[in-house]
Amino acid sequence: MPNNEEVLLKVDHLCQYFKMGSSELKAVDDVSFDIKKGEVFGLVGESGCGKTTTGRSIIKIYDITSGDIFFKGIRIGAGVRSYKNKKREAKKEYLENKSKETDPAKLAAMKQEYKAVVSEQNKQIKAAKHDQKKCDKEYQKKRVVEVKEQYLPMIEKASESEKSSIRKEYNNELRKAKKTKLVTQIQMIFQDPIASLDPRMTVREIISEGLIIQGERNKEVINKKVYEMLELVGLVREHASRYPHEFSGGQRQRIGVARSIIMNPELIIADEPVSALDVSIQAQVINLLNDLRKQFGLTIMFIAHDLSVVKYFSDRIGVMYFGKMVELATSEELFKNPLHPYTKSLLSAIPLPDPDYEKQRKRIVYNPLESHDYSVSKPSMHEITPGHLIYCNDEELEKYRTELK
Numbered sequence: 215m216p217n218n219e220e221v222l223l224k225v226d227h228l229c230q231y232f233k234m235g236s237s238e239l240k241a242v243d244d245v246s247f248d249i250k251k252g253e254v255f256g257l258v259g260e261s262g263c264g265k266t267t268t269g270r271s272i273i274k275i276y277d278i279t280s281g282d283i284f285f286k287g288i289r290i291g292a293g294v295r296s297y298k299n300k301k302r303e304a305k306k307e308y309l310e311n312k313s314k315e316t317d318p319a320k321l322a323a324m325k326q327e328y329k330a331v332v333s334e335q336n337k338q339i340k341a342a343k344h345d346q347k348k349c350d351k352e353y354q355k356k357r358v359v360e361v362k363e364q365y366l367p368m369i370e371k372a373s374e375s376e377k378s379s380i381r382k383e384y385n386n387e388l389r390k391a392k393k394t395k396l397v398t399q400i401q402m403i404f405q406d407p408i409a410s411l412d413p414r415m416t417v418r419e420i421i422s423e424g425l426i427i428q429g430e431r432n433k434e435v436i437n438k439k440v441y442e443m444l445e446l447v448g449l450v451r452e453h454a455s456r457y458p459h460e461f462s463g464g465q466r467q468r469i470g471v472a473r474s475i476i477m478n479p480e481l482i483i484a485d486e487p488v489s490a491l492d493v494s495i496q497a498q499v500i501n502l503l504n505d506l507r508k509q510f511g512l513t514i515m516f517i518a519h520d521l522s523v524v525k526y527f528s529d530r531i532g533v534m535y536f537g538k539m540v541e542l543a544t545s546e547e548l549f550k551n552p553l554h555p556y557t558k559s560l561l562s563a564i565p566l567p568d569p570d571y572e573k574q575r576k577r578i579v580y581n582p583l584e585s586h587d588y589s590v591s592k593p594s595m596h597e598i599t600p601g602h603l604i605y606c607n608d609e610e611l612e613k614y615r616t617e618l619k
């Protein structure tokens with residue numbers, strides 16, 4: 215369990231909608247959570263509930279529809295839909311009230327109020343678009359200043375003979391700083407170890423690609439790092455010149471892990487890194503991630519579709535259902551006091567190595583239409599006990615409260 219409470223990633227009201235002809239598919243709909251430095255955050259839910267889309271939104275593969283994503287306190291992703299909606303609602307309200315009002319003074323006040331809303335929302339939209347596009351530019355400027363502050367005094371103090379080598383290093387670092395991106399500190403290990411590795415690239419090229427994009431040119435440095443990474447993930451140097459098809463599924467996933475670790479990331483999003491693998495290999499890859507986590511103080515967002523995989527590995531777990539986060543708690547709390555019927559259904563699916571228990575184990579099937587009546591009272595996220603969040607309406611909240619007692 216992490217011993218500090220520094221929030222590394224904050225996802226705030228994230229929405230990612232996809233156009234489907236004339237309608238929209240709400241792949242991720244108003245999801246909020248944060249991940250603290252050093253922790254493993256598990257994200258579970260059945261196929262198609264939006265786990266991968268959440269991960270891909272965080273690493274900025276999409277321009278998100280709405281909401282904010284903060285990494286190390288800096289807004290790296292921002293959508294504008296909610297601001298546009300506010301403008302539209304304000305316009306509708308203004309036009310409705312305008313037709314009913316006859317007092318010119320009140321009319322003028324209404325108009326002014328409406329204009330103020332529009333101007334405020336326009337400001338928010340501009341800021342969101344700026345952060346979405348320019349957050350890296352600003353981060354690069356900051357890194358350039360840091361590199362200068364680190365190297366210029368060193369060059370000043372160095373003897374004539376040392377100067378040129380330090381200057382060379384300085385120029386190298388400066389070039390990298392100008393290319394750096396905040397989002398490269400978040401690396402994703404992809405769901406499918408076969409499709410995510412380019413078959414025409416050697417393992418060396420695959421693992422070092424990120425470093426080269428980042429501006430590293432020194433071949434020796436690159437080779438040394440590639441070998442280091444290969445050994446770290448339990449492969450050997452000789453593997454560097456081979457191609458992905460020459461490896462087994464578990465080995466390919468290790469290559470995927472090496473490719474992300476070489477970037478020295480602070481956050482790894484591991485998208486079902488083991489679901490395509492044999493059970494025996496699953497444990498190996500999970501142990502590898504666990505070791506790396508301890509060694510590098512990594513923070514991990516671990517995506518899986520069932521709870522058994524994340525149970526022992528995660529500090530906290532978020533449960534998603536159809537684009538929504540329905541429950542979020544520490545692993546211990548979630549297994550001790552599951553509240554949402556969908557969480558209960560996921561728990562009922564976990565087999566235990568106990569024949570007596572298995573004979574009696576009943577799978578609970580979750581049927582949202584049977585379980586909830588949201589026709590009048592609408593659901594939202596509630597913190598029922600500290601750190602335990604549940605998506606429900608007021609009536610259900612009362613019911614869950616009694617259940618907890």
Ligand SMILES: Nc1ncnc2c1ncn2[C@@H]1O[C@H](COP(=O)(O)OP(=O)(O)OP(=O)(O)O)[C@@H](O)[C@H]1O
Nearest residue numbers: 232239241260261262263264265266267268405519
């Ligand atoms: N680029 C896209 N364009 C349109 N729809 C998409 C896109 N990516 C995902 N979707 C849809 O969004 C929904 C969520 O998909 P996502 O891949 O996030 O699910 P998942 O929870 O990762 O599922 P799985 O466990 O099967 O990997 C699905 O209905 C999917 O079809």
Ligand SMILES: [Mg+2]
Nearest residue numbers: 265266267405
């Ligand atoms: Mg997925």
